[in-house]
Amino acid sequence: MRLIRDISDSSAFWGAAWVFSCFPDVHTICDMPIGCFAMLGIGVTDYTDALPYLPNFTPTVIREEDVINGTEQAVRRMFNHLRDTGKLENKSLIVLSSAESELIGADHSNLLRTLDPQARFFWSQSLEHDEWTGRDRALLFLWREYGKPYAPSAAPVPRRVNVIGPTLGCFNAPSDLHELKRLIAGAGGEVGLVYPYETTIASTPRLLEASVNVVMYREFGESLARELGRPYLFAPFGIRATTQFLYDLGELLDTPREQVETFVETEKRTTLQPLWDMWLGPQSDWFSTVNCCIVAGRSYADGLRDFLQGELGIEVVWASGQPRAEGEPDNIAIRKLIHERVPTMVFATINEQIYMAEVNSRSHFIPSGFPMPIVRRALGTPFLGYSGAVYITQEIVNRLYEMVVDFLPVDTVIRDDTPAVAGGGAGPVEEDERTMLWTDEATEKLNRAVEQIPFLGRVSAIRTMRKAAEHAARARGVKEVTVEILDETLLRRE
Amino acid sequence: MTDGLPQGSNDLIQYPSQTPFTSPTCRLHPQTTCPAFVALRMLSRLEGAQPVLVTDAGCFYGLSFINHFYGARKSILAPAVGTAELSSGKLQEAALAAIEEAARDPNVSLIPVLSLCVSETAGLVEELLPRESHGKPVVLIRMPSYAVHAHPDAKDIVTAVLLRRFADTASPTEEKTLVLLGEVFAADPLMIDGVLRKMGARVLVTLPGRRIDEVRLAGRGAAVAALHPFYRESLTVLRERGVAVVGGAPSGAEGTAAWLHAVGMALELDEQLVEQVAREEEEKALRFLDAQPLKGFTVLVSGYDGNEMPYTRLLVESGAYVPYLSTSIAQSALTAADEAWLRARGTEAVVYRKTFEDDQKALLHWKFDLAFSGTTMLASYAKHHGIPAVYFTNILSVRPLFLSGGMIASISTVRELLNRRHIYRQMLDFFKE
Numbered sequence: 001m002r003l004i005r006d007i008s009d010s011s012a013f014w015g016a017a018w019v020f021s022c023f024p025d026v027h028t029i030c031d032m033p034i035g036c037f038a039m040l041g042i043g044v045t046d047y048t049d050a051l052p053y054l055p056n057f058t059p060t061v062i063r064e065e066d067v068i069n070g071t072e073q074a075v076r077r078m079f080n081h082l083r084d085t086g087k088l089e090n091k092s093l094i095v096l097s098s099a100e101s102e103l104i105g106a107d108h109s110n111l112l113r114t115l116d117p118q119a120r121f122f123w124s125q126s127l128e129h130d131e132w133t134g135r136d137r138a139l140l141f142l143w144r145e146y147g148k149p150y151a152p153s154a155a156p157v158p159r160r161v162n163v164i165g166p167t168l169g170c171f172n173a174p175s176d177l178h179e180l181k182r183l184i185a186g187a188g189g190e191v192g193l194v195y196p197y198e199t200t201i202a203s204t205p206r207l208l209e210a211s212v213n214v215v216m217y218r219e220f221g222e223s224l225a226r227e228l229g230r231p232y233l234f235a236p237f238g239i240r241a242t243t244q245f246l247y248d249l250g251e252l253l254d255t256p257r258e259q260v261e262t263f264v265e266t267e268k269r270t271t272l273q274p275l276w277d278m279w280l281g282p283q284s285d286w287f288s289t290v291n292c293c294i295v296a297g298r299s300y301a302d303g304l305r306d307f308l309q310g311e312l313g314i315e316v317v318w319a320s321g322q323p324r325a326e327g328e329p330d331n332i333a334i335r336k337l338i339h340e341r342v343p344t345m346v347f348a349t350i351n352e353q354i355y356m357a358e359v360n361s362r363s364h365f366i367p368s369g370f371p372m373p374i375v376r377r378a379l380g381t382p383f384l385g386y387s388g389a390v391y392i393t394q395e396i397v398n399r400l401y402e403m404v405v406d407f408l409p410v411d412t413v414i415r416d417d418t419p420a421v422a423g424g425g426a427g428p429v430e431e432d433e434r435t436m437l438w439t440d441e442a443t444e445k446l447n448r449a450v451e452q453i454p455f456l457g458r459v460s461a462i463r464t465m466r467k468a469a470e471h472a473a474r475a476r477g478v479k480e481v482t483v484e485i486l487d488e489t490l491l492r493r494e
Numbered sequence: 495m496t497d498g499l500p501q502g503s504n505d506l507i508q509y510p511s512q513t514p515f516t517s518p519t520c521r522l523h524p525q526t527t528c529p530a531f532v533a534l535r536m537l538s539r540l541e542g543a544q545p546v547l548v549t550d551a552g553c554f555y556g557l558s559f560i561n562h563f564y565g566a567r568k569s570i571l572a573p574a575v576g577t578a579e580l581s582s583g584k585l586q587e588a589a590l591a592a593i594e595e596a597a598r599d600p601n602v603s604l605i606p607v608l609s610l611c612v613s614e615t616a617g618l619v620e621e622l623l624p625r626e627s628h629g630k631p632v633v634l635i636r637m638p639s640y641a642v643h644a645h646p647d648a649k650d651i652v653t654a655v656l657l658r659r660f661a662d663t664a665s666p667t668e669e670k671t672l673v674l675l676g677e678v679f680a681a682d683p684l685m686i687d688g689v690l691r692k693m694g695a696r697v698l699v700t701l702p703g704r705r706i707d708e709v710r711l712a713g714r715g716a717a718v719a720a721l722h723p724f725y726r727e728s729l730t731v732l733r734e735r736g737v738a739v740v741g742g743a744p745s746g747a748e749g750t751a752a753w754l755h756a757v758g759m760a761l762e763l764d765e766q767l768v769e770q771v772a773r774e775e776e777e778k779a780l781r782f783l784d785a786q787p788l789k790g791f792t793v794l795v796s797g798y799d800g801n802e803m804p805y806t807r808l809l810v811e812s813g814a815y816v817p818y819l820s821t822s823i824a825q826s827a828l829t830a831a832d833e834a835w836l837r838a839r840g841t842e843a844v845v846y847r848k849t850f851e852d853d854q855k856a857l858l859h860w861k862f863d864l865a866f867s868g869t870t871m872l873a874s875y876a877k878h879h880g881i882p883a884v885y886f887t888n889i890l891s892v893r894p895l896f897l898s899g900g901m902i903a904s905i906s907t908v909r910e911l912l913n914r915r916h917i918y919r920q921m922l923d924f925f926k927e
Contacts, residue, residue, distance in 0.1 A: 001584075001591035002574040004554065006562070011552030033611055035528030035639030039556030042870060043527065047563065052874035058522050064641045067615055081520040099550040100611045100640070103580060126552055127577045127612075335569065350559075354567045371559040 005331040006351040008295070008371065009322050010169075013098045013124040014040055015134025015220070018168040019142070020094050020122075021045075021054045022196040027091045029078050031071050031101035031108070033062040047373035048169045056091070058082060062100055071106040079115050092146065092201050093119035099126040120145050132298075132323050135167055135220040139196070143224055147204035156230060159253050161189035162210035164221040164232075166197045171297060171369045173197065175382040175391075180216065180235050183385050186263040187246045188255030212252045216384075219298040219323060235384050237303025238311050239272070242385050271386045275393050283397045287314045289455040290400070294319035295334065295348035296369035300383060304347055304368070307389060314396070317343045322369065341452070345399060362406070362453075364399040400456055407457030409464065436470045437480040445483050449490055465490065515818065515843040515859050523850035525798070525869045526822045529648035530610050530637040531557050532799075535565035536652050536702050537635070542603030544596040547572040548589045548618060549610035557610075571596055580616040589618060597627035604706060605632045614638035633659055644822040644847060646724045646799045649677065653702055654727035660706055661713030663735045670761045671698035673712045673737070675728055676721035676800070681894045686744065689897060692771045693754070695761050701728075717760040719743070719753075721896070722800030723828035742831055744896045745804030746811040747779035749835075778898035779811075787905055789813030791863045791912060794876075796853045797821040798868030798886055803832040805866075805895060805904065810839050812905050817841060818856040820848035822868065850875075857881070864911055866890065880922035882915050 013030065017040055020028045030037065037059035045051050060066075060074035075095060082088050093116055095108050102125070112119045122141055124134055161184050166173035177198075181191050192210045193199045207224075213232040215221045225232035231252050236245035243264055250260035268276070278284060292314055294304050301321030308314040318337060320328040329337060331351055338346075338355040342363040346352050350372035353365050367374050368383070382388040438446070446465060453461045468489040469481045476485070530549075534557050537545045547554055547570060558570050573579070573588030589607060596605045605627060609618045620634050635655050642648055653675065672690060674683055674697055687697040699711045712718075718732045719740040729739050738760040744753040751772040758768030792815045795806045799822060806819050819836065823829070825846040833844050845852050853872045857865060857879065865883040867873035876883030884890075893907060894900035 001588050003592055003595055004551075004572050004574055006558055006569050007551055007554045007572070009551070010555035011550060014552050014555065033639040034524050034526060034643075035530055035611070036553070036556065037523070038527040039531070039553075039560065043531075043560050044556055046870060047559070053871045061524060062611075062640045063643075064638075067640055078522065081522055085520050099552055100615065103612050103615050127550055127580065130551065131555075350562050351569075354562060354569060357567050358569070371555065371562070373559075373563045 003332065005335060006354070008324075008331060008349065008351065010131040011099060011124075011126040012129035012131065012134025012137070013096055013126040014169065015129075015131035015136075015167070016096055016122055016124045016138040017041075017054075017057065018045075018131075018170075019135050019138040019196050020096065021057055021168055023092075023199070023201040024056070025091055025200045025202055026094060027056045027058070027082060027088055028094045028096055029058050029060060029075060029082070030096045030098060031060045031062065031075060031106055032098035033100055034059060036098055036100070037061070044371075045168060048171075048370055050375045050377050051168070054168075058087075060101075067100075067104055070104065071101055072108065072111055075108050075111060076115065088116075095119065095121045097122065097124050097126065102127055130323055131169070132219040136223050139164065139221055139224040140227060142196070142201065142204055143207060143227060146201055147207055150205040151208045152205065156211040157192070157209045158211060159188060159190045159255075160192040160210045160212075161249070161253070162192045162207060162213045163194045163197075163216060164213055164225055165194050165216040169370065170217070171300070171367075171374075172376045172381060172383055174377050175379050176216070176235070176384040176388070178379045179382040179385040179387045180214065182387070183236075183242065183246060184214065184249065186260070186267070187249035188253050188259055189249060212249065214249070217297065217299045218302065219321075235299070237299070237384055237388060238307030239275070239386065239389050240311065241303070241306065242389070267386050272390060275390045278393055278397060283400075284312070286400055286456060287312050287396075290344040290396075291315040291317050292345040292347060293317050293337070293343045293352075294368065295322075295346075295352055297322050298325075300368055303383065304392070307392065311389075312393065312396075314345075344403075345396065364403065366395060366399065404456050407453070407460040407464075409460060436473060439480060439482050441483045442469070442481045442486045445486055449486075513859075515856060517845060518851045518855050521849035521851050523871070524644070524822075525796075525820075525848055525850055525853070525871070526644040527560075528557065528639050529642040529645045529651075530608060530639055531560055531564075532645040532648040533608055533635060533637045533652045534558075534561045534570070536649065537606040537608070538566040538568040538570065539702075539704055540604060540606070541705050542601070543568075544599060544602040544605055545570050546589070546592045546596055546605060546607045547610060548575065548585065548592070548607060548613040550575050550612045553610055553612070575612065580612060585613055585616050585618055586622050589613075589623060593624065593627050593632055597630050597632075603630055605630055607632060607634045609634060609636045609638075611638045611640055614641070631659070644824070646722070646823045649702065649799070650725050650727045653725060654731050656706070656709045657701075657712060657728055657731045660709040661731070661735065662710040663713045665714050667716050667736070668698060668714045669716055670695040670763065671715050671717075672696070672740070672757060672761065673698050673715035673718040673732070674700040674721055675718060675725045676700070676743075677702060677891075678721055678801075678896070679891065679894050679900075682721075682896050682900060685894060685897050685899050689744075689754070689771060689775060690757065693758060693763050693768050695757065695763055717757065719757065720828065721804070723803055723826070723832065724800050724823045726826060726828065741828065743804040744775075746807040746901060747776050747783060747898075748811070749804065749807050750779060750897055751776040775898055779901055782898065782902050782905070783811055783813075786813035787909060788912075791815065792817065792860055793908075794853075794857060794860070794862045794865040794867075795819045796848070796856075796866060796868040796872050796886070799823070801891070801895060802866070802868070802886065803829060803836075805890060806836060806841070807832065808895070808901050808904055809908065810836065810841070811901075812908075814908075815840055817860050818843045818845075820845040820852055820856070820868070822847065863915065864908070877918060877922070880919045882911055882918045884911060 041057045042053045060078050066074050109121045112121050213225045215225050216235045236242040246260050294301050298321040301319050305316050305319050309316045335355045339359050342361040345364045347366045347368040349369045450462045469486045472489045473481045473485050554572050571592050573592045579588050683697050683700045698715045699708045717738040721743045740756045740760045742753050744750040754772040809816050850871050865876040866886045867883050868886045873883040873885050893903045
C-alpha cells in the first residue's frame with residue numbers, strides 16, 4: 001500500500017479548473033462539495049496567484065442527498081440560477097467533474113445537451129490523474145471543442161509565436177512569462193496568443209495562426225502543441241539553453257542569424273552582465289563550497305539543476321520534480337534526507353520548509369514551487385531565460401551574504417539597567433580565557449556539529465559553539481567539556 | 495468626537511430601513527471554508543498528534559496546503575486513494591497502513607484519522623479500525639464536506655469526539671471551576687479567569703487547545719460556557735456527564751453582567767459577591783461606552799465562525815448601527831438570546847448559513863461605513879465599492895473581545911479602521927474603470 005506525506009501534486013480537476021478559470025469568457029460549474037470550492041476557488045488560489053477568489057467558478061455544492069441520488073438536480077439548479085442572474089451571458093459554460101462526483105458516477109454530458117447545446121462537460125478523471133495531466137487534457141479538450149472545428153485553413157502568420165503557457169497555480173508565472181516574451185522578440189518573433197493565461201476561449205481557433213509554439217512547461221501543454229502540428233520549443237533555463245533556444249527559434253522563424261547574434265551579444269553586455277561580474281568577483285569562489293537540493297515543478301527542477309550544477313558548479317545533492325520521475329525521492333524519502341542532512345540551500349516548497357523546521361535547520365530556503373503561500377505577481381523574479389539566470393545567481397549570493405552575517409559574533413544588548421562589566425564579559429575575565437579541557441568524544445562531536453554548517457559560517461560558528469560549551473561547563477563548576485555538556489548547549493542554540 | 499474621528503455618514507439614521515431586506519433567491523456560494531480543513535487544523539495543532547487523512551489526492555492537496563500555512567507546520571500522512579482503492583474495498587487496508595506508519599514514529603502519541611468525502615462515500619468501517627496502535631490512541635473523525643455544512647460545525651464535532659474519548663469523568667469534579675469552549679484570543683481566558691477569581695471561582699481550561707491533557711481536564715469542570723454559540727454537540731457530551739451549562743458570552747456591558755450572574759448561578763457562588771463584581775465590570779464598560787464611540791456609523795457584520803454575535807453586541811452598545819449580520823453557523827437555541835437582543839436594537843436582518851449572494855445584496859442595501867467580512871470574497875466586493883472592509887478573522891480574532899478590557903481593545907480597532915476610510919476611496923478612484 002503506497003503512502004503519501006504532504007502531497008506535492010494536486011489532482012486533475014484542480015489542473016483543469018486552473019486552465020478554464022483563466023478565460024474571462026468562460027463560466028465553470030464544478031460538480032463538487034462546498035469544501036473543494038473553498039479550497040480551490042477561494043483559499044489556495046489566493047495563495048498561489050494572489051487572486052481574492054475565482055469569479056467565474058461556481059460549485060454545485062454536493063449535499064448528502066446528491067451523493068445518494070446523483071448531482072443532476074444540483075447542476076440543473078446552478079445552471080438556472082446562473083442563467084437567471086445573467087452570469088452566463090456571452091460566456092461558454094463548462095461543467096467540470098471532481099473526485100467526489102466521479103466516484104458517484106455523475107456524467108452530465110447528456111444533461112448539458114438539453115440545458116445548453118453549447119455547454120461542454122469535462123470529465124477530469126481526478127481519481128486517476130494528477131494536476132499536470134489534468135491541465136494537459138484540458139488544453140487539448142479546449143482545442144478540440146472550441147478551436148479545431150472553427151479554425152481557419154489559411155497558412156500560419158509569419159513570425160507569429162504562441163506561448164502555450166501558464167495557467168493559474170503555476171509558480172512564478174508572471175515573471176517567467178515576461179522574460180519569455182522578451183526572448184521571443186529577441187529571436188525575431190511576434191507573440192501571438194498566450195494560451196490560456198492571457199486570452200479568451202473565443203480566440204482558441206487562432207491557435208493555428210502561429211508559425212511556432214513555445215511550450216512553457218515540460219509538465220503540461222506538449223500534447224496541444226503536438227496536435228497543432230506546428231514546430232514547437234520548450235522554454236529555456238540557464239545561459240546555454242537560452243542561447244540555444246534563441247538560435248533555434250530564430251531559425252524556425254527565418255530570422256537572419258546575424259539578428260539573433262546581435263541580440264545575444266547585446267544581452268551579454270546588458271541583462272547578463274551582472275552574472276559575468278559576479279563570476280569575475282569573489283562570489284563565484286563560494287559556489288564550489290555550497291550545495292543544494294531542489295523540489296519544484298519538472299521544468300524548474302531540471303532547469304535549475306542544469307544551471308546550478310552545469311553552469312555555476314554548485315553541487316545538487318538531490319532533486320525531485322513534479323511530476324516525479326523514476327528514482328527521484330518522494331516526500332517520505334525527502335523528509336528523511338532533510339532530517340539527516342540539510343544542504344546549504346534548499347530550493348523547494350513549504351513541505352521541505354516544514355521538514356527543515358522539524359530539525360531546526362538554519363540552511364537557506366528559497367521558494368521554488370507549490371505548494372506554498374507566496375505572492376509572485378511582480379515581474380522581476382524570473383527563473384527562466386537570461387533574466388532568470390541572473391536573478392537566481394543574485395538570490396544565491398545574497399543568501400550567502402546573509403549566512404555570513406548570521407554567523408558573525410555579536411554582542412547582544414541586554415535591555416535593562418544592568419551596567420556593563422569593565423573589560424567585556426560578565427564572568428571572571430581571566431578564567432574565561434583559559435583553554436579548557438575537552439574530552440575526545442566532545443571534540444569529535446563538536447567537529448561533526450560544525451560540518452552541518454556551511455563553509456562560509458564555520459569559522460564563526462565553531463567559536464560560538466565552543467565558547468558556549470565552555471561557559472556551561474564553568475557554570476557547573478566542572479573542569480572539562482563532556483559530550484553531555486556540549487549536547488545541552490547545542491540544543492539550547494537551536 | 496474630540497479625537498479626530500471622522501463623522502459617520504448617517505448623522506440621522508433612519509431605521510428600520512425604507513424597504514425590508516430579503517435574501518436573494520439565487521444563493522450560489524455558501525460561505526464556509528471546508529469543514530475538514532478546520533478539523534485538520536485543530537487536530538494538527540495537538541502536540542504529538544500525527545493526522546492521517548483518508549481521501550483523494552486533490553482533497554489532500556487543498557487541505558494540507560492551507561493547513562501548513564494556517565494550522566500547524568506539521569507533516570500529514572495519507573494512503574494513496576484512487577479508483578482502485580475506492581472500488582475494490584482496499585480503503586480499509588489503506589487506512590490501516592497509514593495508521594501503522596504513523597504509530598511506528600516514536601514522536602507520535604496520538605493518531606487522529608479524518609475520513610473525508612470520497613472515503614465516506616465509499617464507506618470506511620469504524621469497527622475495522624483499531625482503537626489503539628502500538629499503544630497510541632487512534633481516533634476516527636468523519637468529516638464529509640457534503641454532510642457537515644459549515645466549518646463551525648466541524649469545530650464542534652472534533653471537540654465532541656475528543657471529549658467523548660478523553661474527558662476524565664472518573665475523578666471528582668473540581669468545585670467552582672468553569673470550562674470555556676471556543677477558539678478565543680489567548681488573553682481572553684486570562685481576563686475571564688481574573689474576574690472569576692474575584693467571585694471565588696476560576697477558569698479550569700479552554701478548549702480547543704493544544705494538548706490532550708486539556709481535554710482530559712475538561713471532564714472535571716463544574717460548569718461549561720460556550721463562548722461561541724455553536725458547540726451544541728460538545729455541550730451535550732459534558733451535560734451528560736453532569737457538567738452545568740452557562741449560556742451566552744461576557745460581551746458588552748449588558749452581556750458581561752448577565753453572563754457573570756449566570757456563571758454565579760451555575761457554580762453556586764456567593765450572590766452578593768457576584769453582584770458586586772458584575773456591577774464593577776458593567777460600570778467599567780459603561781464609562782467607555784458613555785462617549786458612544788461609534789455613534790453615527792453604519793457597520794455590516796458578515797461573520798464566519800461564531801464570534802460575530804458577541805462582537806456585534808459590542809458594536810451596537812458602542813453606538814454603531816448594525817442593520818445586517820450574517821454568519822455561517824446555524825440558528826439554534828444557543829443563538830436565540832443574542833439574536834433577540836440585536837433585533838431589539840436595530841438589527842433588521844440576521845442571516846444564518848449565509849451565502850456570498852446574501853452579503854452582496856446587503857452591502858448595497860444600506861450605506862455602510864465599514865464592512866467586517868467573514869470571507870475574502872465579500873471583503874474584495876466591498877473594496878470594489880470603496881467601502882473599508884477587513885477580513886473578520888484576520889483583524890478581530892487577534893485581539894481580546896470579552897469583558898470590559900476586550901471591549902475597549904476591539905472598539906479601538908474599529909475606530910482606527912474608520913479613520914482609514916479615505917484610503918479605500920483613493921484606491922478605488924485610481925483603479926476603477
